[in-house]
Amino acid sequence: MAETQEFWNRIARKYAANPIKDMAGYNLTMDRTRAYLAADDDILEVGCGSGATALLLAPNVGHITASDISSEMIAIGREKAAEAKVANIDFVRATPFDDAFPAAPYNAVLAFNFLHLTPDVPATLRRLAGLLRPGGLLISKTANIGGMKQLVFRPVIAVMRLFGKAPSGLSYKTPKQLEAMIGAAGFEIVESDFHGDSRPFIVARKK
Ligand SMILES: C[S@@+](CC[C@H](N)C(=O)[O-])C[C@H]1O[C@@H](n2cnc3c(N)ncnc32)[C@H](O)[C@@H]1O
Numbered sequence: 001m002a003e004t005q006e007f008w009n010r011i012a013r014k015y016a017a018n019p020i021k022d023m024a025g026y027n028l029t030m031d032r033t034r035a036y037l038a039a040d041d042d043i044l045e046v047g048c049g050s051g052a053t054a055l056l057l058a059p060n061v062g063h064i065t066a067s068d069i070s071s072e073m074i075a076i077g078r079e080k081a082a083e084a085k086v087a088n089i090d091f092v093r094a095t096p097f098d099d100a101f102p103a104a105p106y107n108a109v110l111a112f113n114f115l116h117l118t119p120d121v122p123a124t125l126r127r128l129a130g131l132l133r134p135g136g137l138l139i140s141k142t143a144n145i146g147g148m149k150q151l152v153f154r155p156v157i158a159v160m161r162l163f164g165k166a167p168s169g170l171s172y173k174t175p176k177q178l179e180a181m182i183g184a185a186g187f188e189i190v191e192s193d194f195h196g197d198s199r200p201f202i203v204a205r206k207k
Contacts, residue, residue: 001069001095004117007167008070016050016076025196030056032191033110033139036203037061041107044131046096047114051077051089057110058086065101067094096127108137113199115142115178119169125185132206138187144198146174175200 008015020026030053037043040062045054048066050073058064066089068074077091094100109128118124128138145153160166173181179189179202187204195201 003168005069005071007164008068009072010164012050012070012072012076016052016073022196028195029112029141029201032193032195032201032203033057034060036137036139037108042105043108043110044101044106045110045112046128047111047117048077048091049073049113051080051091053110053112054089054091055080055084055086058088062088064089065092065106066090067092067096067098067101069093069095096124096131101131106132106136108132108139111138111140111142113142115140116145116171116173117167117169119171121171121173121178122181122185125182125187129186129206134206136206137190138182138202138204138206140178140182140204141195141199141201142178144175144200145170146172146177175202178202 034057037057037060043061043064045064045066048054048068051066054064054066054077066077071093074091074093081089081091092100109132115121115124132138157166157170161168178200179192182189182202182204186207188207189202189204191203193201
């Protein structure tokens, strides 16, 4: 975990400054996400990064707890929220497993570009289910690095890791495997789609 935080702290400012590559795909993801959110919702975002998505969605919900393992990402998020005078986001340095989160209070958990970074995806999904109210939603879009086509990238990722350019503990799952794991963690899939690239956008309701 210390290694993970170190990695993301090191690249946080650069990551935050990078423009979104596929703006149309991102906008579609935000539109589909908003369709599931209500004005008084209490939202948890895990792996929030520098807070760009939380800031964008803040006007659509009651409150967002934006969490991330990286203290540097959280610092950037706080800076941006202060600059934009957004008052309904709390930035918290935490992994989903931290005790800081009260049990099952959230209407939705957002996990964007996050689940592939967690080595034990089933345990993470069970934990996220535990943080949701019954009927609450998990909304995820995450890298697809588990398919045959992506096999070629594994040695590249291994080399990048040696040079500190890729995070450790990646989880190589296909979209179908991910859906099955989400189902096994006590969710029903309500939407599964692709928004312009190979990352599955999945919305799942806690049973
Ligand atoms: C690829 S970035 C995604 C950031 C943002 N959600 C986005 O879509 O741009 C992944 C983020 O997850 C955070 N992260 C990685 N492992 C984590 C963990 N176990 N718990 C919490 N956050 C984690 C990193 O610090 C990083 O900010």
